[in-house]
Amino acid sequence: MLNRTTIAAIATPPGRGGVGVIRLSGPQSYAIAEALTQQSLPQARFAGFRKFYDASNEIMDEGLVICFPNPHSFTGEDVVELQGHGGPVIQNALLARLLELGAIAAKAGEFSMRAFENGKMDLVQAEAIADLIDATSQAAARSAVRSLQGAFSSKVNTVLEKLIHLRLHVEAAIDFPEEEIDFLADGKILGLLDEVASSVHAVQQSARQGQLLREGLQVVIAGKPNAGKSSLLNALAGVERAIVTDIAGTTRDVLHEKISLNGLPITLTDTAGLRETGDIVEKEGIRRAIKEIEQADLLLLVYDLSQGEDPLQLAQAYFADHIEPKRLMLIGNKCDLTGSTAEMTDLNGFRHIRVSAKKETGVQALIDAITAHAGFQPEEDTFIARTRHLDAMKRTQRYLAEAREQLVVYHAGELVAESLRLAQNALGEITGDFSADDLLGKIFGSFCIGK
Secondary structure, three states, X not given: OOOOOOEXXXXXXXXXXXXXXXXXXXXXXXXXXXXXXXXXXXXXXXXXXXXXXXXXXXXXXXEEEXXXXXOOOOOOOOEEXXXXXXOHHHHHHHHHHHHHOOOEEOOOOHHHHHHHHOOOOOHHHHHXXXXXXXXXXXXXXXXXXXXXXXXXXXXXXXXXHHHHHHHHHHHHHHHOHHHHHHHHHOOHHHHHHHHHHHHHHHHHXXXXXXXXXXXXXXXXXXXXXXXXXXXXXXXXXXXXXXXXXXXXXXXXXXXXXXXXXXXXXXXXXXXXXXXXXXXXXXXXXXXXXXXXXXHOOEEEEEEEHHHOOOHHHHHHHHOHHHOOOOOEEEEEXXXXXXXXXXXXXXXXXEEEEEOEOOOOEOHHHHHXXXXXXXXXXXXXXXXXXXXXXXXXXXXXXXXXXXXXXXXXXXXXXXXXXXXXXXXXXXXXXXXXXXXXXHHHXXXXXXXXXXO
């Protein structure tokens, strides 16, 4: 165990509740808990009822005490959990008393950091704890659980073993220089290299799905006033979240709604109608709308079919800087007023969908198009993943490509070996085999205090 201090933190969310949990971890956990309760502690992993005393020997609270001796605890250290009443005043008072008795206030994520340092979990599993807490859909929660149980780590470690095996072959060729050229040119190394590259690609594809489950998609609805933007948000969200009227300019601010479409977490944003206006408040709403448009993963341009407008001209007028087909989808609304059918077509390379937001006609086709745009195809074994994981795999692939070039073009064993070493380091960053301290601080600093 690497740490010698004892940390304490409130492990339950702020606010009133029936039960509040305070957690201690470190070598003095038992001594501090005995001083707080003025009594011996219960048997390991058995709950014992105790009173909690302040410095004046007055009873502050009462509740349950549970002890988890090292190394069989969450952090790998001696851990004590105090379950008292959940009011913020008493919880803060109990924490202050623990600090008086010698504990140190835990930093955000420090319990999980200690579990990682003490070998209780790898970095992917530690991140999965935070992802499970923050999950916004059942699919994301299930994927986070799979990562927590080691599914992602297992896939990465399997590829790492293949990569290490490949490095051994290359290093052996370098150690016997008279055989190096024949050894590198006989096709065995190239076959192993291509196999590793293929495995990295397969894991990357699964991780991409996990990243979408974790981070979701930023979808912005934009267009002229009275095109039906707010009605479309309500239809997609399944609730009347936005105010809908016949008065142009009803929406004057940005409205965010977090929803799940076909299992994909979506942050859906309704914006003020785009037009020239002298209204100061509406101008500010349009400025905010443009800001949201610039940051969108996907932009839905909603226009009124009954007005006979050309959506491509509208796109050019409003979104000249954001007009690439991969970011823009054309939504012809109010098809019920024109007698046209709800369908999806191609319009000069842009996806064009006719819907009736009011009658919710064509909405499911739009939902399917949005998830298809994201490339979202969740599988039963999808695991949660982060941007840093994908970045590490991209660098791994780049180093493997460099190794292949050195092998095929130059037959340079030492350069192949160096590229493979860099590839292993990059892939090892995912589970924490190779991680800089500043990276660890950034990751665990995003966790909840008490976790």
